[in-house]
Amino acid sequence: MTTEPKKNPPLGRVIVITSGKGGVGKTTSAAAISAGLAKQGFRTVVIDFDVGLRNLDMIMGCERRVVFDFINVIQGDAKLKQALIKDKRLDTLSILPTSQTRDKDALTKEGVETILKELKAEFDYIVCDSPAGIERGAQMAMYFADEAVVVTNPEVSSVRDSDRVLGLLSSQTKRAETEGAEPIKAQVLLTRYDQERVDKGEMMTVEDVLEILAVPLLGVVPESKAVLKASNVGTPVVLDEPSAASRAYEDAVTRLTGTVVEMRIPGERRPGLFQRLFGRAAS
Amino acid sequence: MSLFSFVRKPRPAKTAQTAKDRLQILLAHERSTSGSAEADYLPMLQRDIIAAIRKHVPIGEQDVEVRMERGDQMSSLEINIDLPGAASKAG
Numbered sequence: 001m002t003t004e005p006k007k008n009p010p011l012g013r014v015i016v017i018t019s020g021k022g023g024v025g026k027t028t029s030a031a032a033i034s035a036g037l038a039k040q041g042f043r044t045v046v047i048d049f050d051v052g053l054r055n056l057d058m059i060m061g062c063e064r065r066v067v068f069d070f071i072n073v074i075q076g077d078a079k080l081k082q083a084l085i086k087d088k089r090l091d092t093l094s095i096l097p098t099s100q101t102r103d104k105d106a107l108t109k110e111g112v113e114t115i116l117k118e119l120k121a122e123f124d125y126i127v128c129d130s131p132a133g134i135e136r137g138a139q140m141a142m143y144f145a146d147e148a149v150v151v152t153n154p155e156v157s158s159v160r161d162s163d164r165v166l167g168l169l170s171s172q173t174k175r176a177e178t179e180g181a182e183p184i185k186a187q188v189l190l191t192r193y194d195q196e197r198v199d200k201g202e203m204m205t206v207e208d209v210l211e212i213l214a215v216p217l218l219g220v221v222p223e224s225k226a227v228l229k230a231s232n233v234g235t236p237v238v239l240d241e242p243s244a245a246s247r248a249y250e251d252a253v254t255r256l257t258g259t260v261v262e263m264r265i266p267g268e269r270r271p272g273l274f275q276r277l278f279g280r281a282a283s
Numbered sequence: 284m285s286l287f288s289f290v291r292k293p294r295p296a297k298t299a300q301t302a303k304d305r306l307q308i309l310l311a312h313e314r315s316t317s318g319s320a321e322a323d324y325l326p327m328l329q330r331d332i333i334a335a336i337r338k339h340v341p342i343g344e345q346d347v348e349v350r351m352e353r354g355d356q357m358s359s360l361e362i363n364i365d366l367p368g369a370a371s372k373a374g
Binding site for chain 2: 154155156159160163164167198201202203204205208211212
């Protein structure tokens with residue numbers, strides 16, 4: 001797909017995709033958001049910070065094209081240009097894979113800063129895919145961020161971890177440590193949302209989660225079979241066939257770029273009288 | 284059957300509300316202590332209590348039990364001290 005690249009100087013905005021808890025959809029979201037931004041013509045690079053457990057390359061479908069990685073660049077064994085993989089579907093999208101053999105101690109604050117500085121001169125958006133947890137890898141992924149997307153499932157352990165991560169974003173980052181700097185713009189992306197279970201009172205609602213976390217909502221991505229299907233073939237959800245999940249990600253991406261989009265909560269259809277009377281017996 | 288089944292169907296328990304309530308209570312506490320290490324004062328408190336009592340009564344490490352119950356409106360701290368001498372003196 002050929003997009004019209006933006007001609008103006010790069011925005012150089014750093015966005016971290018984080019969550020604390022694992023398995024909530026960070027990498028899926030990082031892939032979908034970066035592909036969505038690139039699709040809109042923004043020069044975008046997505047970086048895998050999960051050193052030792054490389055997976056972004058598989059979700060993006062470029063696992064067989066990795067030669068050099070993020071750590072090679074930090075340690076001076078390769079140039080940044082050599083490690084960046086250009087996406088075959090979107091010419092505005094690049095991927096910076098991480099190392100599968102090193103560990104997270106290979107990430108240094110100075111190394112990360114140098115690479116981000118170089119990327120800022122060329123890209124509009126630099127999406128950092130954080131590892132789970134709150135250890136070094138996650139700290140490095142969030143430290144230089146301008147904006148944060150906290151991926152949360154409507155489930156107690158995920159919400160608790162998101163709250164903890166929000167605390168770290170407002171205290172353990174460069175923006176937090178710099179006197180007079182604007183704080184990181186943090187927002188929640190609610191994923192694996194199941195409207196049917198919410199209706200039954202089995203799952204917390206969007207409002208419940210927002211009331212607890214008290215940060216703005218970036219989007220609501222429904223539980224969707226399209227997500228696994230897309231990861232099976234290494235295609236970011238937004239580049240796969242249209243689905244409720246891909247629409248939700250596209251909306252979230254548009255909001256990230258500063259455009260107001262009405263919040264649609266997918267699957268929110270009140271069952272009709274007929275369905276209420278006869279549907280239950282079948283379910 | 285299907286016409287009236289919805290009438291007799293028992294209302295499902297609203298577990299989502301329970302989840303929300305539990306999170307609100309827990310996070311109110313976690314935020315006030317702003318993180319990890321601060322919540323670990325109970326072992327230190329227990330050590331200090333043992334040291335204070337040992338000035339007067341010989342007690343073991345296991346004789347002091349500190350328990351915490353966190354609530355929405357108030358939290359309680361329960362401290363149980365086994366004084367070994369007390370039983371023999373009274374009896």
